[in-house]
Structures are given as structure tokens and as C-alpha cells.
Amino acid sequence: MIRLIKPYITFDEVKNEFQDVFESGWFTKGKYVEDFRNTIKSYTGAKNAFLTTSATTALTMSLKILNIKKDDEVIISDFSFPATANVVEDLEAIPIFCDVSLETFNMNPNDLEKKITSKTKAVIFVDALGNPTGINEIKSICKKYNLPLIEDAACAIGSSENNLKCGNIADLTCFSFHPRKLLTTGEGGAITTNNEKYADLLDIKLNHGAIVNDGKFDFIDYGYNYRMSELQAIMGIKQLTKLDDIVKSRNSIRNLFTQKLIKIGFQEQKINKDTIYNVQSLVFKVPSNINRDDLIYHLKLNNIESTIGTYSLSATSYYKNKYNDIQENSYYLENNTITLPCYENLDTKKVCDFISRYIENVR
Numbered sequence: 001m002i003r004l005i006k007p008y009i010t011f012d013e014v015k016n017e018f019q020d021v022f023e024s025g026w027f028t029k030g031k032y033v034e035d036f037r038n039t040i041k042s043y044t045g046a047k048n049a050f051l052t053t054s055a056t057t058a059l060t061m062s063l064k065i066l067n068i069k070k071d072d073e074v075i076i077s078d079f080s081f082p083a084t085a086n087v088v089e090d091l092e093a094i095p096i097f098c099d100v101s102l103e104t105f106n107m108n109p110n111d112l113e114k115k116i117t118s119k120t121k122a123v124i125f126v127d128a129l130g131n132p133t134g135i136n137e138i139k140s141i142c143k144k145y146n147l148p149l150i151e152d153a154a155c156a157i158g159s160s161e162n163n164l165k166c167g168n169i170a171d172l173t174c175f176s177f178h179p180r181k182l183l184t185t186g187e188g189g190a191i192t193t194n195n196e197k198y199a200d201l202l203d204i205k206l207n208h209g210a211i212v213n214d215g216k217f218d219f220i221d222y223g224y225n226y227r228m229s230e231l232q233a234i235m236g237i238k239q240l241t242k243l244d245d246i247v248k249s250r251n252s253i254r255n256l257f258t259q260k261l262i263k264i265g266f267q268e269q270k271i272n273k274d275t276i277y278n279v280q281s282l283v284f285k286v287p288s289n290i291n292r293d294d295l296i297y298h299l300k301l302n303n304i305e306s307t308i309g310t311y312s313l314s315a316t317s318y319y320k321n322k323y324n325d326i327q328e329n330s331y332y333l334e335n336n337t338i339t340l341p342c343y344e345n346l347d348t349k350k351v352c353d354f355i356s357r358y359i360e361n362v363r
């Protein structure tokens with residue numbers, strides 16, 4: 001089976017440090033967690049970094065320190081994984097679905113401006129499939145309306161726009177280190193921010209609401225434990241140091257696929273010329289006469305794994321039933337995009353040849 005993704009980490013790379021942790025018995029809040037936080041700061045250029053158990057908990061903590069509460073409106077990109085909406089819903093706030101561009105798959109700035117009201121308290125921009133194209137334009141709109149911008153960069157570690165890495169653009173950026181991502185710690189996530197007030201609040205919230213006074217804990221707020229362990233942090237450090245090379249290699253594979261597939265009617269996800277896209281997912285719009293689900297099915301029969309692009313959140317059963325506000329472009333993309341395998345030493349010829357033959361037969 002040609003798998004969709006392979007991890008960029010082996011046991012050999014981590015075994016010495018894992019041994020160190022087992023021998024010391026120091027499994028949490030130790031030097032590797034500190035080291036991973038510092039590596040994320042220097043890699044992204046962000047002033048502060050916090051590690052979490054997932055992007056979902058990172059997003060929840062970000063909304064909490066922004067004091068998002070019942071009936072507040074949070075505008076979110078509609079083409080995403082449901083976690084982007086769920087974290088808003090969980091706080092009894094209202095997710096306002098913003099449609100996306102059919103070219104970049106990212107938040108449409110005109111639709112965003114139309115949806116801002118006096119109840120809007122924050123905006124969540126999603127780097128769809130890892131592509132941050134357009135985030136700087138959204139940032140300017142948020143500035144104009146004095147709204148905090150959260151970047152759901154669950155898929156976007158290693159991406160950048162205008163020479164700024166994801167993590168150093170929005171007010172708060174949330175990453176995922178789930179195994180489908182370029183950098184994995186099994187499960188895990190991170191939040192970065194350049195805002196010192198947000199950093200102080202996150203420090204407290206992520207540590208059970210505690211500050212340390214004269215060596216003693218003082219619980220000045222209620223809080224959480226969404227901490228990453230030392231073993232996970234070791235995995236993260238190892239991958240972050242080679243991430244830029246991984247991004248380059250994925251872009252060459254993307255170019256190979258793009259050259260071949262656009263000739264037979266596929267359309268690529270557009271990126272700005274000043275954007276670096278980490279190609280977390282290699283996604284194409286399928287030709288208009290092709291049934292995307294049939295293509296996925298036939299690829300599977302031929303031992304090639306593929307999947308849909310991602311979801312239109314407003315069209316998922318829960319959000320459709322509750323808000324009945326399906327976003328047109330995003331819905332189109334959910335039904336007409338395909339994610340193909342993308343990693344080093346992949347037999348791209350085999351995948352492209354199969355797709356070409358399939359398209360010819362259908363036509």
C-alpha cells in the first residue's frame with residue numbers, strides 16, 4: 001500500500017535521549033520540554049512558546065485567555081477540521097463560518113469583513129492544509145477592527161508568508177503535532193505569541209492557575225494540565241531541526257505532481273509568491289467531470305491511499321442542524337478535492353500514471 005504520509009522520525013534518532021529520561025526518572029517539566037519550547041521560539045521567531053497536548057487544547061486555551069464566553073461571536077475559516085469550530089462551541093460562544101477562496105482554500109477577506117459585528121470577539125484563520133496564503137491581509141483587517149487574530153496553524157509548522165514563519169504572524173498561533181502532521185510527537189501541540197500579556201495568562205492557565213511566589217504556589221486562577229511530556233518533546237526537537245529540508249523535499253514532490261496533473265485537468269491549491277507552503281497535505285481540485293469519491297475508491301483498489309481535502313464545517317451534520325449556514329465555496333471544496341500521498345522516495349510516476357489512465361477511461 002502506498003500510504004498517505006510517513007513519519008519523519010525513527011526510534012534510533014531518539015533512543016539516547018529516551019534512555020536519559022528513563023534513567024533520570026524525570027518524565028515531565030524537564031530540560032527537554034524547555035529545550036523544545038526554545039527551539040520553537042528560535043525556529044518561528046516568536047517571543048513565547050507553550051507546549052500542549054494537541055492543537056485542540058492549544059486553541060481552547062487561546063480562546064480562554066481572550067476571555068471568549070457565552071454568545072460571543074468568533075469568525076472562523078469554514079474549510080478546516082471540525083476542531084476549529086468545536087473549541088468555539090465548547091465555550092458556548094457562536095462560530096461564524098467564513099467562506100474561503102476557491103483558489104487558495106483560505107479565508108475570504110471580503111466575507112470576513114461582511115461578517116464582523118459588535119458581537120465579534122476574535123477571528124480564527126486556518127492555514128488550510130498547511131498553506132498560510134492571505135494571512136497578512138486577514139491580519140490587517142483584524143487590526144482595523146481591533147480584533148485578536150488566532151492562527152489555526154495545526155497543519156502549518158514550517159510554513160511562512162512575507163518571510164515570517166507561522167507562529168510569528170498572528171496574535172496567537174496554535175500548532176498540532178498529531179501523526180498526520182509534518183512534525184509529530186504522537187499527540188501534541190503548541191501555542192506561540194509575541195504578546196507578553198497573553199503569554200503571562202497562558203503560563204498561569206496551563207499550570208493549574210498557579211504562579212510561584214517566594215518558592216510557593218499561589219493558585220490565583222482556575223487552570224488546566226495540558227502539558228507535553230519529556231519523551232514527546234525529544235521527538236519534537238529532533239524533527240524541528242530538519243524541518244526546512246523536509247519542506248523543501250515536499251515542495252519538489254508537489255511540483256512533480258502538479259506538472260503532470262494540471263495537464264489532465266486537476267487544479268492545484270494556489271499559494272502567494274511570498275508564501276512558503278509546507279505541503280502538509282498535497283491537495284488538488286479534481287477535473288469537473290470526475291467523481292472524487294470514485295477516484296479515491298479506485299486508488300484504494302490499486303493500493304494507493306488518498307482522502308478528501310478537508311471539511312466544510314458549516315456542512316457537517318452538527319453545525320448544519322444547529323446554524324443552517326452552509327458556505328458555498330468551502331462546501332464545493334469538501335466535495336471536489338483529493339489529498340494524495342507526498343513524501344520522499346514515493347513512486348510519483350506510479351500514482352500519476354494510474355490517475356491518468358483512470359481519467360482517460362472515465363472520459
Ligand SMILES: Cc1ncc(COP(=O)(O)O)c(C=O)c1O
Nearest residue numbers: 054055056080081083154176178
Ligand atoms: C486545521 C486543524 N485544526 C485543528 C486540528 C486539531 O488538531 P489536534 O488533533 O492536534 O487537536 C486539526 C487536526 O487535524 C486541524 O487540521
